[in-house]
Structure formats: C-alpha cells, structure tokens
Amino acid sequence: MLFTEDFLHYIWKFRLFERENLQTVDGEELEIFSAGLHNSDSGPDFHNARIRIGETIWAGNVEVHLSASDWQKHGHxxxxAFDNVILHVxxxxxxxLFLPNGRKVPTLELQSRISExxxxxxxxxxxxxxxxIPCEAGIATVDGLTMQNWLTRVLVERMEKRSANVAAALALNKGDWEETFYQFLAANFGFKVNALPFELMAKSLPxxxxxKNKNNAMQIEALIFGQAGFLEGEFKDEYPLKLQKEYGxxxxxxxxxxxxxxLWKFMRLRPQNFPTIRLAQFAALIVQSNHLLSKILEIKEVKALRGLFTEIKVNDYWEDHYRFDLxxxxxxxxxxxxxxxxxxxNTVALFLFSYGKQHQQQYYISRSLKLLENLPAEKNNIIADFVNLGVKIDTAFESQALLELKNSYCxxxxxLQCGVGNKILKLA
Incomplete structure (x- = not known):
C-alpha cells in the first residue's frame, strides 16, 4: 500500500479500522473511548485520548507513525513531550518501543485492519x-448540507487570512481604520491591472x-489626478487646465x-476601465462620502451599500472624454x-469582517458573510471548472469559498483535512 502518515491520522481520528477483537501487539485487550484531539503543532499527534488496555483505563496522548521505528527516526x-504517550498507533x-525510563509503550498495528x-x-x-481537483469525479455526489457547512468554514478561513493583511496595514496606519479603508478601497478601484498605482497614489495622498478640501470638488479632483501624475505637461481643454492650476x-x-x-496601464483595457475614468469615479466618491467606513458600518441593507457606489456622479467633463484633451x-x-x-x-465585505474580528463583534462578521450571500458569484476559470463538475454556485459566498478550497486544499x-474529501471517502 502507498499512503502518507496523514492517512493513518485520518483513520485513527475517525476510527475507520476493524475494531473487532482489538488488541495491542502484545495481546492485551484494547478499547478506544476517545481518539483524542488532533494536534497540528509540535508534540504527539493526538491529545487527551481515552483508552482501556486490559483492566486499566488510560488518559493521555497518542502518536501515529507508518512504522514503529519512525519514533526514533523522528527524534521522539x-x-x-512524548513521555506520556499512552498508545503508539x-x-x-x-x-x-521503549521510553528512556524503560517503560514499553503499548502499540496498535493497523496493517491488517484497513479495508481495501x-x-x-x-x-x-x-x-x-x-x-x-482530486475529487472531480465525486464532488457532485456530496450532499448539500455537507458542502454548505464545509464551504462556510473554508470561507471564514479565507476571510481570516485576508483580514491579516488589513491588520498589518492598520498597524502601519497607527490604528486609523478610515485611512486603512481608504487605501484598500483605492487599490481595489484599480481592479488588478492598476491596483498598484492606485494604492501608491492613495498612500501619497493621506x-x-x-x-480639509472636502467641500471643494475641483480641489479633490485636482489632488487625486495630480498625485496620480496626470496633470503634468500641457493641456488644451479648460477642465484639465483648471485642475493643473489647483494642483500647483x-x-x-x-x-x-x-x-x-x-505606472498606469491603458493597454488591453476597455475605455470604460481606463485609469482616468476610475480616478474620476474615485474622486466623485470621495467628494460624496466623507468617512466612508463609518457610513458602511452603520448601513445594514445591501441595497443601500450598493447605492454608495452606484449613485456617484463624475465631473461632466468625463461624459464625453476618456482621457484629457481627447x-x-x-x-x-x-x-x-x-x-x-x-x-x-473585496473591500466592504473584507472590512466588515476585519472590523468585527478586531473588535470581537460577531455582528459585523455576520454582516460580512450576509453581504457575500447577496452578491453574485464571480466569473473566472476556476469557478467555471467547478460548475462543469456539477457544483452549484450562485453567490460570492460560494465562489469565494471554492477559490479558497481550490487554492488551499485541492x-x-x-x-483528508477537507470536509468534502472526508465525505467522499465515507460514501458507500
């Protein structure tokens, strides 16, 4: 048989071996009350197991290896930390196997107890x-409840990882949530292609x-286009000339x-996605919404959150322009x-989750997940492949979870650490 030690961990954790007439290698009767808690850190593989060997009930740790000799090879x-191991599986x-004090560690051999x-x-x-993915032939057979429960867990794992980036930025900004949100929002206005220059622009413009200039739309636009490097050179149109003068x-x-x-990229972008248009939209949002994160924390309805972005109006100049003077x-x-x-x-749901996690307020975490449930699923090659396998994907909650599943598990x-994989292994 060809397998890894993780397979034995899985078999022991769920007791998926033949347990009739269970004995140690020395012939002592063995009964398992609890396999213990799986330990992913250093030390024995399972903590707080409870077993009976002969007439004695033991509580302690269990170590799992492919071969008994691995105990020495692994430096135990x-x-x-391994002196209180009550069973070697x-x-x-x-x-x-003998410990330094001379005690022989009871051993359970599984070689003849694993089903083919x-x-x-x-x-x-x-x-x-x-x-x-490994389970591409079986993922569609997994019941909806198992899939939903596992995707929820995986989504939370994804949000917690992404929240770590927010926490790091928050520390650099000395705990200023509004500034941190502003920087992340700017980066996401770049939509991958121009995320970096958008982020650099925001960091250069606190x-x-x-x-301080929130009541003057022209000054806000001048600051944003100026810091983005778009107001250098000579212009013909009145609007960029005014911006240039204000920025000076x-x-x-x-x-x-x-x-x-x-740093800004225009190639292979639809004109609607040109950085000049995104900067104009970003400026309009800043003009319209001061302390945007505070508003988002107060707004409960998804429709109202969406309105913060759909109801912004850019300067009239951009109605018939995509670039200055053209x-x-x-x-x-x-x-x-x-x-x-x-x-x-990428911004609102993330910050609701991060804020809730940082302040230990489940309310905001729940709102974050609820928002994802009300957003449509993303469209990309990974999601398309899951759909082709028969996985039902309607919301961003599901698509985000499946992206994490693919990248961190599949x-x-x-x-063996995946709820979907576990279910497939257990299916008859």
Missing amino acids: THDG VYRNDVP ELYNKYHKLVFGNQTF QLILA YLSKKYNLKPIENH QSKPSSKSMGDGSVDILLL NYKKC
Missing part, C-alpha cells in the same frame, strides 16, 4: 490522474488632506509629490454593477 526518544510494527475499499478511495483521490497650489501647500505616471462619443461614466460588486466583495491534495 529523548523528547520529554502504527501501520507496521517493525520494532518494539477505503484504501482504494484514498489512493484514487491523492494519487489519481485528475486534471483539476485622507486627512482630502478631508495644493501640492506646494501640502508638500506633495506625484507618483510616476508611467473628446469621445458621449456615454455614462457611472460605475457598472459588475465593478460595484467587486468593490463590495492544490495540495489535502483531501
């Missing part, structure tokens, strides 16, 4: 020739400076230096539903 012999008992059917299912999952004054007043304009056919430059969904998913074939 002189490690005090192995696939093959190749050597007797279970092994074959495991081997097919972990060592098969699947092209997308929200405090924008707040404000940049000296606040000692500002723009980021390098060459006139185009008139068209609306309001944010589309797809763009708003991305901002709600790609590393962690089927």
